Amino acid sequence: MQENCLYLRKSRLDLEAEAHGEGDTLARHERLLLEVAKRNHLEVTKIYREIVSGETIASRPVMQQLLQEVEQGVWSGVLVVEVERLARGDTIDQGIVAQAFKYSGTKIYTPQKVYDPTNEFDEEYFEFGLFMSRREYKTINRRLVQGRVAASKEGKFASGSTPYGYERVRVESGKGWTLRPVEEQAEVVRLIFRLYTEGEEGPDGELHPIGSSAIAVRLRRLGILSPTGSRVWSSRTVTKILSNPVYVGKIRWGERRTKKVSKDGKIVSKRFQVPIEEQLIVPGLHPAIVDEDVYNKAAEIMARKGPAPVPYTCTLTNPLAGLVICGKCGRAMQLRSHPRWPTIRCPNHFCDNVGLKYSVIEERLLQSLSGWLSEYRLNWSDSGPDSDAEQIAAIEKAIRRSQSDTEKLRVQLNRTYDLLEQGVYDTATFLDRSKSLADRISAAEASTSSLTAELEEIRLRAASKKNIIPKVEKLLEVYSALPTPQAKNDMLKEVLEKVVYVREKRGTKNGPFDNFELTLYPKLPPSGQ
Numbered sequence: 114m115q116e117n118c119l120y121l122r123k124s125r126l127d128l129e130a131e132a133h134g135e136g137d138t139l140a141r142h143e144r145l146l147l148e149v150a151k152r153n154h155l156e157v158t159k160i161y162r163e164i165v166s167g168e169t170i171a172s173r174p175v176m177q178q179l180l181q182e183v184e185q186g187v188w189s190g191v192l193v194v195e196v197e198r199l200a201r202g203d204t205i206d207q208g209i210v211a212q213a214f215k216y217s218g219t220k221i222y223t224p225q226k227v228y229d230p231t232n233e234f235d236e237e238y239f240e241f242g243l244f245m246s247r248r249e250y251k252t253i254n255r256r257l258v259q260g261r262v263a264a265s266k267e268g269k270f271a272s273g274s275t276p277y278g279y280e281r282v283r284v285e286s287g288k289g290w291t292l293r294p295v296e297e298q299a300e301v302v303r304l305i306f307r308l309y310t311e312g313e314e315g316p317d318g319e320l321h322p323i324g325s326s327a328i329a330v331r332l333r334r335l336g337i338l339s340p341t342g343s344r345v346w347s348s349r350t351v352t353k354i355l356s357n358p359v360y361v362g363k364i365r366w367g368e369r370r371t372k373k374v375s376k377d378g379k380i381v382s383k384r385f386q387v388p389i390e391e392q393l394i395v396p397g398l399h400p401a402i403v404d405e406d407v408y409n410k411a412a413e414i415m416a417r418k419g420p421a422p423v424p425y426t427c428t429l430t431n432p433l434a435g436l437v438i439c440g441k442c443g444r445a446m447q448l449r450s451h452p453r454w455p456t457i458r459c460p461n462h463f464c465d466n467v468g469l470k471y472s473v474i475e476e477r478l479l480q481s482l483s484g485w486l487s488e489y490r491l492n493w494s495d496s497g498p499d500s501d502a503e504q505i506a507a508i509e510k511a512i513r514r515s516q517s518d519t520e521k522l523r524v525q526l527n528r529t530y531d532l533l534e535q536g537v538y539d540t541a542t543f544l545d546r547s548k549s550l551a552d553r554i555s556a557a558e559a560s561t562s563s564l565t566a567e568l569e570e571i572r573l574r575a576a577s578k579k580n581i582i583p584k585v586e587k588l589l590e591v592y593s594a595l596p597t598p599q600a601k602n603d604m605l606k607e608v609l610e611k612v613v614y615v616r617e618k619r620g621t622k623n624g625p626f627d628n629f630e631l632t633l634y635p636k637l638p639p640s641g642q
């Protein structure tokens with residue numbers, strides 16, 4: 114859940130009014146803003162009061178503190194009686210405030226309006242950012258860039274969403290953020306770079322670099338989740354990773370910029386990519402996860418290829434390519450072509466696994482698959498659907514419970530406002546109460562979303578457990594009639610993860626040919642139970 118804060122500050126006029134006996138301004142503003150919070154269902158967990166009455170940010174210590182937190186994305190929204198309380202409309206400070214809120218996506222709530230920087234079409238927000246003249250705006254931008262250079266020289270991570278492969282962590286002994294590798298994801302990043310710069314082994318035993326779309330396909334086949342948590346990788350996502358200097362330990366600023374363009378007679382804001390030479394790239398505080406040589410090589414390939422990835426094409430001659438794994442050394446068995454006697458053998462010269470005629474292996478594979486199917490069908494009708502349904506029902510129930518918890522907590526949170534209004538709570542008790550409720554709501558929401566993810570997982574698993582039956586049936590029916598090795602390979606890979614092959618002793622020309630073991634690994638989702 115998102116936390117919000119109040120910022121209270123007296124203006125010069127307020128001071129004069131108070132001198133004429135108007136009563137305490139800040140107390141009045143606090144009540145007003147808490148009403149705004151209640152109306153918008155916001156969780157307020159802190160109230161900032163500026164005691165000094167300076168107009169510039171430099172003369173307001175509380176504002177400096179708040180601004181720093183806004184830049185770090187601590188707050189979902191800040192409530193003020195009017196935007197001018199943050200900074201006056203005709204000053205450079207206004208630009209600084211506007212940028213800080215804009216970059217961090219922090220909302221500003223006033224009794225009249227909500228300014229939402231995450232909404233590109235919130236023109237009022239942009240008007241607010243553009244109160245000043247064009248010349249002033251340019252100066253501010255220059256100042257901001259200089260400010261960013263200063264921040265980046267320290268190598269902190271300050272902008273945008275956390276790159277895949279890392280998590281955002283606080284800088285040790287100091288303010289701001291940096292990045293820490295998430296090893297499991299870092300491995301995937303390294304794999305992407307390796308496939309792009311070195312490639313993978315083709316049927317000819319040579320390495321072939323593969324393009325970003327082919328990499329996306331590999332990652333999906335490996336069941337690796339994309340940066341957005343989806344099962345599908347796009348070539349664009351791969352390209353973005355390959356061209357992000359964050360992976361060699363650098364920080365990049367100003368990759369994208371907002372520009373106002375005229376569309377259908379209306380002014381709209383559009384984001385566009387900034388040319389690399391205009392971006393600011395400096396050494397970061399965080400560790401690299403890819404070698405600089407590898408990164409540069411990828412950049413070279415990308416520059417050579419242009420934006421469109423060139424897929425690696427090679428006509429497949431072995432329907433079992435990439436499927437049959439040597440049970441002794443773990444390498445993919447390869448087809449050695451021969452007009453009458455094509456064989457499947459291990460490419461490793463030091464491995465003593467004995468090869469065998471291709472057709473014998475293929476035949477046994479289809480037989481085993483057919484045997485596996487009958488058994489699986491039996492087990493499936495015995496227990497499969499029921500146990501899945503039970504599990505799904507249990508999780509659905511837990512989700513409903515967790516949602517109703519959240520609802521109850523929200524009602525309690527609403528009540529804290531009433532208790533504050535009725536004077537039962539003082540401000541300190543209110544903040545305390547609403548902070549603890551906010552925390553519990555976060556926890557309940559997190560539990561709902563993790564349960565929902567689990568449910569999705571189980572549903573998918575149940576679906577694919579069921580779907581593998583018709584897939585294998587279809588394969589056994591049409592396999593021999595399939596026109597190309599590629600078509601056979603594709604269909605086998607739909608249902609098989611791998612097939613492990615072991616043969617200890619060589620036969621003579623006349624046999625025996627059945628002295629080998631073939632273990633099938635059908636493509637079933639991990640049971641996770």
Ligand SMILES: [Zn+2]
Pocket residue numbers: 439440441442443444459460461464465466
């Ligand atoms: Zn081997």
